[in-house]
Amino acid sequence: MPRPRRPLLTRDRIVETALALIDADGLGALSTRRLAAALGVQGPSLYNHFATKDEILDAVADTVTGAVDTSGFASRDWLAALRDWAWSYRRALTAHPNIVPYLAQGPGRRPAALAMADAVYGGLVRAGWPPARATHIGAALRYFVAGSALGSFARGFVEDPELYAAHYPHLRQAHRLAEHQQSVDEGAFALGLDALLHGLAAEYTHTVETVESAGSNG
Amino acid sequence: MPRPRRPLLTRDRIVETALALIDADGLGALSTRRLAAALGVQGPSLYNHFATKDEILDAVADTVTGAVDTSGFASRDWLAALRDWAWSYRRALTAHPNIVPYLAQGPGRRPAALAMADAVYGGLVRAGWPPARATHIGAALRYFVAGSALGSFARGFVEDPELYAAHYPHLRQAHRLAEHQQSVDEGAFALGLDALLHGLAAEYTHTVETVESAGSNG
DNA sequence: GAATGAAAACTTACACCGCTAGTTTATGAG
DNA sequence: CTCATAAACTAGCGGTGTAAGTTTTCATTC
Numbered sequence: 001m002p003r004p005r006r007p008l009l010t011r012d013r014i015v016e017t018a019l020a021l022i023d024a025d026g027l028g029a030l031s032t033r034r035l036a037a038a039l040g041v042q043g044p045s046l047y048n049h050f051a052t053k054d055e056i057l058d059a060v061a062d063t064v065t066g067a068v069d070t071s072g073f074a075s076r077d078w079l080a081a082l083r084d085w086a087w088s089y090r091r092a093l094t095a096h097p098n099i100v101p102y103l104a105q106g107p108g109r110r111p112a113a114l115a116m117a118d119a120v121y122g123g124l125v126r127a128g129w130p131p132a133r134a135t136h137i138g139a140a141l142r143y144f145v146a147g148s149a150l151g152s153f154a155r156g157f158v159e160d161p162e163l164y165a166a167h168y169p170h171l172r173q174a175h176r177l178a179e180h181q182q183s184v185d186e187g188a189f190a191l192g193l194d195a196l197l198h199g200l201a202a203e204y205t206h207t208v209e210t211v212e213s214a215g216s217n218g
Numbered sequence: 219m220p221r222p223r224r225p226l227l228t229r230d231r232i233v234e235t236a237l238a239l240i241d242a243d244g245l246g247a248l249s250t251r252r253l254a255a256a257l258g259v260q261g262p263s264l265y266n267h268f269a270t271k272d273e274i275l276d277a278v279a280d281t282v283t284g285a286v287d288t289s290g291f292a293s294r295d296w297l298a299a300l301r302d303w304a305w306s307y308r309r310a311l312t313a314h315p316n317i318v319p320y321l322a323q324g325p326g327r328r329p330a331a332l333a334m335a336d337a338v339y340g341g342l343v344r345a346g347w348p349p350a351r352a353t354h355i356g357a358a359l360r361y362f363v364a365g366s367a368l369g370s371f372a373r374g375f376v377e378d379p380e381l382y383a384a385h386y387p388h389l390r391q392a393h394r395l396a397e398h399q400q401s402v403d404e405g406a407f408a409l410g411l412d413a414l415l416h417g418l419a420a421e422y423t424h425t426v427e428t429v430e431s432a433g434s435n436g
Numbered sequence: 437g438a439a440t441g442a443a444a445a446c447t448t449a450c451a452c453c454g455c456t457a458g459t460t461t462a463t464g465a466g
Numbered sequence: 467c468t469c470a471t472a473a474a475c476t477a478g479c480g481g482t483g484t485a486a487g488t489t490t491t492c493a494t495t496c
Contacts, residue, residue: 002461003473031453041474044455048473053454101319104369133409135402140362140410147365148358151322184353191351191421192358198420199413220490221444249482259445262484266444271483 008041011049015059022060022098058110061103066112067092073123079201081123086141086193089116093149104146117142128208137200144196148189226259229267233277240278240316276328279321284330285310291341297419299341304359304411307334311367322364335360346426355418362414366407 017038021030032053033043050056069088072081093100117138124134235256239248250271251261268274287306290299311318335356342352 002459002475003463003471005462007473009473032455033453042476043453044457044476045474047455101323104365105319132405136406136409139402139406140366140413142369143365143406143410144358144362145365146369147322147361147363150368151360151364184357187350188354188357188361191354192361192414195358195414195417195421196410197413198417199415202416203409203413220446220488221492223491225444227444250484251482260447261482262447263445265484 009039009045009049011059013039014046014049014056015063018056019060019063019096019099023096026098027102057099057102061099062110062112064092064096064099064103065110065116067095068112068116070116070119070123073119073126078124078127078129079197079204082120082137082141082200083193083197085120086145089142089145090149090189093145097149100146100149104150129204130207133207141196144189144192148185148192227257227263227267229277231257232264232267232274233281236274237278237281237314237317241314244316245320275317275320279317280328280330282310282314282317282321283328283334285313286330286334288334288337288341291337291344296342296345296347297415297422300338300355300359300418301411301415303338304363307360307363308367308407311363315367318364318367322368347422348425351425359414362407362410366403366410 014035018030018035021035021038032046035056036043036046046056050059067088068085070081070085072084075081076084093103120138120141121131121134124137125131129137232253236248236253239253239256250264253274254261254264264274268277285306286303288299288303290302293299294302311321338356338359339349339352342355343349347355
């Protein structure tokens with residue numbers, strides 16, 4: 001089959017199908033040949049649209065990150081905006097958990113990740129945080145969200161309860177975690193996020209409001 | 219070469235060499251043939267000592283996790299113990315950043331990860347936290363540490379400053395992040411950890427101390 | 437001490453992987 | 467109409483994890 005009258009592939013169709021395969025079968029199960037087959041095409045044809053497989057994965061990761069809502073930084077106070085963003089970020093990642101290990105390794109050349117970082121940083125600076133602090137806060141929350149989406153505490157626990165009872169006395173009920181995985185993960189996320197934001201709010205009164213009053217007085 | 223008089227391989231030697239290769243060249247550069255060559259042996263010989271490559275990686279991940287110090291939970295108050303543990307955990311992971319993407323995906327069948335979870339959970343329960351809360355706190359801190367070791371904010375940024383200036387106004391100086399990567403990451407970690415612990419301390423006075431006094435009064 | 441079974445190296449080989457090169461033909465621009 | 471480009475193809479390279487079977491040594495048992 002030579003060049004077809006209507007192109008069989010588009011970047012969007014490739015990315016869309018890749019994400020569906022990753023969601024269904026995991027990151028390790030995505031090969032260029034399998035992806036091409038799902039698109040009704042031979043493997044190397046993908047290279048007419050992307051230079052490497054990693055470029056495809058970057059595009060997939062970017063569409064996932066693109067679903068994150070940072071609009072709160074334009075309309076709400078910084079604390080509420082951070083909370084909204086963190087939850088939206090978490091929802092976007094847990095909707096496609098299999099791509100998270102790839103996605104979590106830095107923003108790279110992915111526009112959506114950079115736009116997100118830009119919005120968060122800008123919102124915090126506008127709220128009065130010193131630039132260095134704004135960078136740290138954005139990074140800290142990203143760590144927390146990415147970590148929570150990547151390494152579910154419950155996932156990967158073994159079935160046999162005896163194994164835990166014998167060696168790890170406090171994990172006697174660990175096998176129950178699998179049943180409640182989602183609620184454990186969400187509970188841990190909610191608790192950790194609240195604690196983080198509580199701590200940041202305290203820091204804010206010390207750092208920003210003190211500086212502001214000192215500045216207006218001097 | 220048939221069976222040698224003295225075994226050429228041991229599990230320990232395999233794990234040690236695998237970690238060295240991963241540290242040097244990254245996770246993706248570790249193949250069974252390359253690992254075997256570094257050990258002076260042919261590829262399939264590894265399968266006399268490990269059933270799969272993943273089993274080797276699990277063992278590597280477990281030795282890294284084994285370096286984490288949880289002794290604080292036996293000797294210090296829970297807040298100090300959590301802080302010590304989190305820093306030790308972070309140091310253990312950042313000493314071998316290339317294995318983190320593999321390691322961060324849950325405790326699985328790795329004894330050191332399970333022992334760590336057991337120590338943290340036990341320490342928190344002993345301090346008076348309700349079991350469910352103890353689970354959540356341990357998970358939340360693990361999210362944060364793993365996320366910080368995995369997805370450095372700075373790593374992966376592109377060289378060209380113009381690229382950022384044009385599209386992401388607030389990230390105008392983002393290219394500088396690469397220069398200060400380590401200090402940004404450590405600063406973000408320190409700030410986030412302090413905020414998290416600050417929030418947990420506040421929660422503790424509400425949850426545990428209130429319950430205890432109510433219990434002693436009732 | 438001989439016999440035997442497991443252990444630990446080997447070689448060979450399979451199916452799959454990402455990707456390159458070169459071919460063919462349809463498209464769209466001049 | 468010409469022609470470079472685009473988008474599909476086929477063939478194939480070097481690499482991957484690992485299964486299968488071979489050989490020899492070690493460790494154990496009679």
